[in-house]
Amino acid sequence: MIMKAFIIYPSYIVEENKTFIQLFGKLENGQSFVSLHEFKPHFFIKTSEVKKVKKYLSKFEVSKTDLTNFDKEPVTKISASLRSDLTKLYRAIHKSAEIYEADLRPHYKFLSDNQIFATMDLEGSYETSEKVDRVYSNPKIKAIQSFDPKLKIASVDIETSSTGQLYCIGIHSQKFHKTFMVTKQKLKSVVPCKSEADCLQKFKTQLLALDPDIITGWNFIDHDLPILQAMFLHNKIPFDIGRSNSIPRIRLESNFFRASSADVSGRIVLDALSFIRDPFIQEAPTIKHSKFESYTLENVSQALLGKGKILKGKDRQIEIDDLYEKNTIASQQKLADYNLLDCKLVTEILEKTKMIPLAIERSNLTGMPINKIGPIASFDSLYIKEAHKRKLVSPTLRFSQKPTPITGGYVQAPTPGLYDNVLVLDFKSLYPSIIRTFNIDPASFLEKPEPGCIQAPNKACFKNTEGILPEIIKKLHEARESAKKQKNELANYTLKILQNSFFGVLASPNCRYFNMDIANAITHFGQFLIKLTAKEIQSKFNLKTIYSDTDSVFVDTELSKQKANALGSKIESHINEFYKSYTKEKHNRQSNLELEFEKQYIKMLIPQLRGQEEKAAKKRYAGLVEKSGKEEIEITGLEAIRGDWTDAAQEFQIELLKKLFHEEKIESFIQEYIKKITQGKLDSKLVYRKSIRKALDEYTKTTPPHVKAARKLPKLDSKIIEYVLTTDGPEPISQIKHKLDYKHYIEKQIKPIANQVLSLFDKDLDEVLQGSKQATLF
Numbered sequence: 001m002i003m004k005a006f007i008i009y010p011s012y013i014v015e016e017n018k019t020f021i022q023l024f025g026k027l028e029n030g031q032s033f034v035s036l037h038e039f040k041p042h043f044f045i046k047t048s049e050v051k052k053v054k055k056y057l058s059k060f061e062v063s064k065t066d067l068t069n070f071d072k073e074p075v076t077k078i079s080a081s082l083r084s085d086l087t088k089l090y091r092a093i094h095k096s097a098e099i100y101e102a103d104l105r106p107h108y109k110f111l112s113d114n115q116i117f118a119t120m121d122l123e124g125s126y127e128t129s130e131k132v133d134r135v136y137s138n139p140k141i142k143a144i145q146s147f148d149p150k151l152k153i154a155s156v157d158i159e160t161s162s163t164g165q166l167y168c169i170g171i172h173s174q175k176f177h178k179t180f181m182v183t184k185q186k187l188k189s190v191v192p193c194k195s196e197a198d199c200l201q202k203f204k205t206q207l208l209a210l211d212p213d214i215i216t217g218w219n220f221i222d223h224d225l226p227i228l229q230a231m232f233l234h235n236k237i238p239f240d241i242g243r244s245n246s247i248p249r250i251r252l253e254s255n256f257f258r259a260s261s262a263d264v265s266g267r268i269v270l271d272a273l274s275f276i277r278d279p280f281i282q283e284a285p286t287i288k289h290s291k292f293e294s295y296t297l298e299n300v301s302q303a304l305l306g307k308g309k310i311l312k313g314k315d316r317q318i319e320i321d322d323l324y325e326k327n328t329i330a331s332q333q334k335l336a337d338y339n340l341l342d343c344k345l346v347t348e349i350l351e352k353t354k355m356i357p358l359a360i361e362r363s364n365l366t367g368m369p370i371n372k373i374g375p376i377a378s379f380d381s382l383y384i385k386e387a388h389k390r391k392l393v394s395p396t397l398r399f400s401q402k403p404t405p406i407t408g409g410y411v412q413a414p415t416p417g418l419y420d421n422v423l424v425l426d427f428k429s430l431y432p433s434i435i436r437t438f439n440i441d442p443a444s445f446l447e448k449p450e451p452g453c454i455q456a457p458n459k460a461c462f463k464n465t466e467g468i469l470p471e472i473i474k475k476l477h478e479a480r481e482s483a484k485k486q487k488n489e490l491a492n493y494t495l496k497i498l499q500n501s502f503f504g505v506l507a508s509p510n511c512r513y514f515n516m517d518i519a520n521a522i523t524h525f526g527q528f529l530i531k532l533t534a535k536e537i538q539s540k541f542n543l544k545t546i547y548s549d550t551d552s553v554f555v556d557t558e559l560s561k562q563k564a565n566a567l568g569s570k571i572e573s574h575i576n577e578f579y580k581s582y583t584k585e586k587h588n589r590q591s592n593l594e595l596e597f598e599k600q601y602i603k604m605l606i607p608q609l610r611g612q613e614e615k616a617a618k619k620r621y622a623g624l625v626e627k628s629g630k631e632e633i634e635i636t637g638l639e640a641i642r643g644d645w646t647d648a649a650q651e652f653q654i655e656l657l658k659k660l661f662h663e664e665k666i667e668s669f670i671q672e673y674i675k676k677i678t679q680g681k682l683d684s685k686l687v688y689r690k691s692i693r694k695a696l697d698e699y700t701k702t703t704p705p706h707v708k709a710a711r712k713l714p715k716l717d718s719k720i721i722e723y724v725l726t727t728d729g730p731e732p733i734s735q736i737k738h739k740l741d742y743k744h745y746i747e748k749q750i751k752p753i754a755n756q757v758l759s760l761f762d763k764d765l766d767e768v769l770q771g772s773k774q775a776t777l778f
Contacts, residue, residue, distance in 0.1 A: 001123070002121050002122070002123045003027045003028055003029065003033075003121070003122045003123075004027065004028040004119060004120075004121060004122075004144065004147050005023075005025050005026070005027050005028070005033060005035075005119065005120050005121070005122040006025050006026045006027075006118060006119050006147065006149035006151075006360075007023050007024070007025040007111075007116075007118050007119070007120070007369075008024055008025045008026060008151070008213055008266070008267070008268055008369065008370070009022075009023075009024040009025070009243075009265065009266050009267060009268065009369060010022070010023050010024075010107040010108065010110075010111060010369065011024075011107050011265065012039070012083075012105070012106040012107045012110075014082060017081055017082065018038060018081055019038070019039050019040065019041055019081060019082060019083065019106055020036050020037065020038055020039065021035075021036070021037040021038075021039045021106060021107050021110045022034055022035075022036060022107070022244075022265075023035045023037070023107070024132070024243055024265070024266035024267075025149075026149045026150070026151060026213055027122070027133075027134065028147065028149075030150055031133035031134055032132050032133045032134070032211060032213070032243065032266070033122070033126070033132060033133060033134040033135070033136065034132050034134075034135055034136070034243065034266065035122060035136040035137075035139050035141065036135070036136065036137050036138065037110060037138055037139075037141075038138060039106055039109075039110050040061065040079040040080065040081060041079065041080060041081075041082070041083040041086050041106045041109065042061075042077050042078060042079040042080070042086070042109070043077075043078055043086060043090065043099055043100060043101050043102040043104075043396070044065070044067065044075040044076065044077055044078070044099070044100040044101060044393045045075060045076055045078060045093075045097045045098065045099050045100070046069065046073055046074070046075055046076075046097065046098045047064070047073070047074040047075060047076045048073065048074075049096070049097040049098060050062070050076050050097075052096050052097055053092075053093040053096055053097050056089060056092050056093055057078065057089075059080075059085070060078050060079065060080050060085070060086075060089065061077075061078070061079040061080070062076060062077070062078060063076065063077045063079070064076060064077075065077050066391055067391050067392065067393050068391060068392060068393070069098070069100060069392070069393055069395075070392060070442065070443045070445070075100060075393055083105075083106055086102070090102045090396075094396075099396050100393040100394060100395060100396055101384070101393055101394055101395075101396060102396040103396050103397045103512075104384075108381070111367060112381070112384050112385050112388060113388070114141060114143065115143045115385055115388070115389070116141065116143045116367070117143065117146070117363075117364060117365070117366070117367035117381075117385075118146060118360075118363040118364045118367055119143075119144050119145070119146050119147055119364065120141045120142060120143055120144055121140075121141065121142040121144050122136060122139050122140075122141060123139055123140040123141075123142075124136050124137070124138070124139030124140055125137075125139075126139075131208065131211075131242075131243045131244065131266070132243050132266065146364035146365075148360070149213075149360065151213040151214055151356065151360075152173065152174065152210065152211065152212045152213050152214070153173060153174075153212055153213070153214045153215075153216060153347065153350065153356070154171055154172070154173045154176075154207060154210055154212035154214070154215050154216070155171070155172045155173070155216050155217055155272075155343040155344070155346045155347045156169065156170065156171055156207075156215060156216070156217045156220065156224060156343065157169075157170045157217055157218070157220075157224060157339055157340075157342040157343045157346075158170075158224045158227060158228065158339075159320060159324075159335065159338070159339050160227065161320075161321055161324070162317050162318075162321055164227075165196075166182060166196045166199060166200075166231060167181060167182065167320070167324050167335065167339075168180060168181035168182070168190075168199070168335065168336060168339050169199060169200075169203045169228070169339075170336075170339040170340045170342065170343045171203070171206060171207065171210070171343065172340060172343035172344045172346075172347050173210055173212060173347075175210070176206065176210055177189060177340060177343075177344070178190065178191055178206075178340070179191070179336045179339045179340050180193055180199045180202050180203045180206070181193060181199070181332065181335075181336060182194070182195060182196060182198075182199050183327075183332055185327070185328075185329050185332050185333075186329075187329065187332060187333050187336055188333060188336070189336060189337075189340060190332075190333075190336045191206075196231065196235060197235040197237065200228075200231055200232055200235055200237055201237055204232075204237070204239075204241060207241055208241065211243075212267060213267060213268065214267065214268045214269075214270050214356070214370075215241075215264065215267055215268070215269050215270070216269075216270045216271070216272050216346055216347075216350065217271065217272065217343070217346055218271075218272050218273050218297040218342065218345075218346050219271065219273045219297075220269070220271045220272070220273075221250065221252075221259075221260045221261065221262045221269060221271040221274070222252060222260050222271070225248070225250055225262055225269070226250055226252065229248065229250065241264060241267075242264040242265035242266045242267055243265055243266025243267060244265040244266060246265045248262055248263060248264045248265075248269075249262070249263040250262045250263075251263075259271070259274040259277075259278075260274070261371075268369065268370055268371045269371070270359075270370075270371050272346045272349060272350060272355075273295060273297075275355055275359075275371075276295070276300065276349070276353070276355070277295060278373060280358075280362070280373050280497055281353070281355055281358065281373075283493075283497065284353065284354070284355075284358055284490075284493055285489050285490075285493055286352070286353045286354045286355075286358075286490075287304075287353045290303050290304055291303060293689065293720055293722075294718050294719065294720040296718065297309060297342060297345060297346070298312055300349060301345045301348075301349060304349055304352050304353065305345065305348055305349065305352060307345075308345075309338065309341065309342060309345070310334065310337060310338040310341055311338050313717075314715055314717040320335060320338075323335040323338075354490060356370070357490055358490055358493075358494060359371070359373060361490050361491055361494045362378070362494050362498070365378075365476070365479075365494060365495065365498060366378035366381050366382055366498070367381040367382070367385070368381050375498075375501035375502075375504065375505050376505050376508060376510055376511050378498060378501070379501070379502055379505040379511065379513075380511070380512065382472050383442075383468060383469065383472065383513065386468045386471060386472055387443065387468055390443075390468065392443055392468075394512060394513070395512050395513070396512065397510075397511075397512040398512075399509055399510065400509050400514065401509060403516060404516070406507045406516065406519050406520060406523060407458070407520050407523045407524060407527075408523060408550075409523060409526050409527065409530070409549070409550030409551065410526065410527035410530045410531060410548065410550065411548070411549050411550065411618045411619065412534070412545065412547055412548040412549070413615070413616070413618065414546060414547035414554075414606045414616040414617075414618065414621070415546050415547070415606065415616065416606045416607060416608035416609075416615065416616035417546075417605075417606060417760070418603065418604070418605055418660070418760055419546065419556055419601070419603070419604040419605075419606070420558075420602070420603060420604075421557050421558075421559055421560065421561055421564035421600060421601070421602060422546070422554050422555065422556055422557070422600065422601040422604045422623065423554070423555040423557055423564060423567065423568045423571065423597065423600055424552060424553075424554055424555075424597075424598045424599050424600070424601065424623075425533075425552065425553050425555065425568065425571060425572060425575070425595050425596065425597050425598060426551055426552045426595070426596055426598040427529070427530075427551040427552070427593060427594065427595055427596070428594045428595075428596050429477075429496070429499060429500065430526055430529075430550070430551035430593075431500065431502075431503040431522050431523075431526065431551075432473045432476075432477070432499040432500065432502065432503075433592045433593050433594065434522050434525045434526060434529070434593070435469055435470055435473055435502070435503075435522060436470040436473050436474060436477075436592040437583055437589060437590070437591055437592045437593055438454050438456065438462065438521075438525055438587070438589070439454055439462045439463065439464065439465060439466065439467045439470055439589075440456070440462060440467075440469065440470075440518060440521050440522055440525075441462060441467030441468055441469040441470060441518075442468070442469065442506070442513040442515065442518060443467055443468050443469075444462045444463040444465060444467035444468075445460070445461070445462055445515065445517070445518055446461040446462060446463060447461075448461065449461045450463075452464050454587050454589075456520075456521035456524055456525055457521075457524040457525060457527070457528045458517065458520045458521055458524040460517040460518060460520065460521040462521070464587065464588070464589070469502065472502075473499055473502070476495050476498060476499050477495075477499065479491070479495055480492055480495035480496060480499070483495060503519065503522050503523075506518050506519040506522075507519035526550065526551065529579075529593065530548050530550070530551065530552075530553065531548075533548075533553055533575055533595065534548055534553055536574075536575060536578055537553065537555060537571060537575070540574055541567070541570075541571060541574075543555050543556065543557060544556050546606070547606065547621070549618070549619060552598070554601075554604070555571070561600070561602060564600055565600055568597035568600060569597055571595075571597065572595055572596060572597040575595045576591075576593070576594060576595055579591040579593045579595075599625050600625065600626075601623030601624060601625060601634075602623075602624045602625065602626065602631075602661075603623065603624040603660075603661040604621060604622070604623040604624070605621060605622045605623070605657065605660065605661075605756075605757070605760075606620075606621045607620060607621075607638075607756035607757075607759075608756075608759055617637070619636060619637045620636065620637035620638055621635075621636055621637070621638070622634065622635045622636070622638055622640075622657050624657075624661040633654065633657055633658065633661070635653075635654075635657075638653060638756075639653050639752070639753055640653040640654050640657075643689065644688070644689075644690060645749065646685060646686050646687060646688060646745070646749055647684075647685040647686075647687070648677065648682050648685035648686050648745070648749060648750075649749040649750065649753060651685065652673055652749075652750055652753055652754075653753045655669065655673075656669065656670070656753065656754065656757055657757075660757050660760075666757060666758070667768050670750075670754050670765070670768055671768065671769070673750070674746055674750060674769070677742055677745055677746060677750070678742045678746075680740070683724075683740060686724055686725075686740060686745055686749075687722050687723070687724055687733055688705070688706065688722070688723050688724065688725070688730075689720055689721070689722050690704070690705075690706035690720070690721055690723075691706075691719050691720055691721070692706070692707070692710060692716070692719045692720075692721060693719075696710055696711055696716070705723065705725065705729075705730040706721040706723055706730065707721075708729060708730045709721055709723030709730035709731055709732045710723075710732065712730075712731060712732055712735050713732050713734070713735065724736060724740055725740065725741045725744045725745070726738035726739060726740055726741055727739050727740075727741050750765070751765045754768070
């Protein structure tokens with residue numbers, strides 16, 4: 001019987017000097033499975049270089065192929081029973097011969113060879129085992145369209161004393177919600193345990209019985225899992241919590257910007273804290289509008305769920321110890337409830353944000369496990385598979401230094417001022433469209449021009465064919481359009497992020513296809529096209545582009561709202577037809593460039609640079625738009641959306657912009673707002689929030705205000721420091737001992753914002769506060 005299967009955990013093992021691929025996962029009937037496939041690890045070398053290294057190849061299987069490298073040179077396959085033997089061979093010959101795909105792990109090589117992403121048809125006989133429902137040996141497998149697996153999740157949390165004594169271990173899953181506690185009390189949702197060893201054994205037995213596909217928790221990999229591992233070792237209990245008898249491997253990272261990882265055979269270990277901080281997750285539609293003061297479980301759950309932990313604050317460890325040591329039914333019940341709620345909050349956060357469906361969606365698209373959502377690994381998986389379809393092998397990954405930063409998108413110097421009815425036209429997915437239109441592709445890259453090739457503005461050249469990367473993006477684009485029609489928001493988002501990540505991947509030295517000429521070809525084409533678009537609008541419609549930024553142009557119409565709106569559609573249509581003709585005539589190719597009339601700013605402010613008339617900062621503006629009949633202010637780069645400005649400054653700017661755009665009186669509003677500050681009515685909105693990026697004693701050359709405030713705290717409980725500026729300098733909000741320095745807030749927070757607007761009328765804040773006799777604004 002054929003079963004649909006979703007791969008959760010691909011790996012390989014060595015038995016009797018043979019390599020076996022292990023694919024753990026979930027079947028469509030809800031059962032767990034592992035399929036075992038005998039496999040010979042291999043890499044490729046150029047056929048012309050085989051003779052040079054022949055003396056090293058006597059113990060290896062050497063076979064001809066119909067494959068080539070990107071330069072169409074034939075390659076030979078070198079195979080061995082063990083990857084370790086191939087690694088030794090690589091070290092011996094890599095300086096003498098060009099080697100391909102030597103870094104790929106056997107399980108990813110196997111999946112690539114079979115064109116399998118995350119799902120497959122599985123056919124063959126099977127046996128059962130203690131930890132897996134079905135064990136297949138060399139079954140028939142076939143890549144299929146994705147399906148939605150029903151994965152089981154177990155959220156785990158431990159509580160210990162300040163000295164490391166185990167109190168309890170909680171598990172929350174769909175069908176189980178209990179904590180294992182070392183206690184003699186009879187408590188609700190508690191499995192009583194006689195000792196630490198008894199607690200660990202009962203926890204392990206239950207976890208294996210639940211057989212989760214995903215084990216999660218908050219800060220689970222950096223905190224709970226290493227503690228559990230040490231306790232199991234101390235009590236001489238095997239810590240085999242996976243779907244085999246192997247022991248978990250934990251890699252802890254001290255670098256704040258790199259996530260720790262854990263390897264538990266057959267399962268995914270997903271630290272919800274690390275996951276929610278990943279850029280792919282943070283920009284997801286289910287979470288992008290949420291704001292967290294910090295990434296503590298308390299703050300994140302309050303922001304997303306509207307509820308939080310039972311015990312809170314910096315002294316909760318003291319309270320935990322006290323609850324356990326009191327040894328009463330009431331006290332230990334509260335500790336158990338606290339432990340289980342922490343487990344449940346993590347599960348609810350995952351459900352609320354749809355993080356698991358998002359990760360599954362990406363896994364189905366890229367073929368990478370759901371906890372490996374990085375763009376480079378995703379690009380690798382997609383590109384290697386598509387290259388194999390075309391009988392091409394890819395380079396071995398070799399880290400290299402990036403010689404110079406990549407060229408950015410074109411940003412036109414804006415003209416400061418207050419504008420009416422500005423049209424904003426935006427290229428949809430500009431960089432992916434450029435890749436498709438001009439065949440920007442590693443396998444199509446040419447070291448020097450040849451007849452009929454495409455030459456980018458940076459002089460990089462590409463074959464005028466349909467390359468691998470354009471084909472990948474085409475498929476992703478078609479899938480995204482389908483997702484839009486089906487109103488599948490998660491798929492739409494995943495496909496969008498995936499497409500847009502490819503440009504950055506090509507500029508990363510950690511990518512096997514890293515090439516600055518290729519990456520810069522994309523941005524140089526982008527600069528060229530945005531300038532050409534502004535030129536064509538000027539030529540055809542006699543309209544000035546007052547600003548452009550990477551993929552957008554801002555056109556000053558000097559028309560009424562209705563006429564400007566109609567003109568926006570005309571410009572969109574004309575430019576798209578223009579590029580169809582341009583790419584056909586210039587390169588005999590089809591244009592995939594699509595300019596869209598995105599919106600009209602009824603009013604738009606581009607503030608001038610402080611102290612510099614006639615000049616404006618790039619990427620800083622605000623506009624008034626109408627959406628569904630309602631007005632809304634959109635802000636880019638200004639203080640109202642920046643986290644390093646106070647709530648008062650942000651509130652002040654938004655209200656000031658409303659009055660400016662509606663031609664209401666400004667002076668009286670400014671005066672009244674400043675009056676509220678000096679009267680102490682806005683003290684709660686004068687709090688600064690800034691992150692500590694390293695240990696306090698490492699700040700030696702300079703001491704920023706938030707560090708000065710942090711050093712006044714008895715204990716540092718968060719990386720986010722909340723402080724105010726007082727007459728005695730920065731003070732943390734929990735230790736305010738002096739009056740707030742209102743003059744500082746007016747000078748540093750209010751004045752710069754006020755002057756952005758007042759300068760439009762040749763005024764400044766000092767004049768307004770002095771009661772200038774000049775005409776009031778509006």
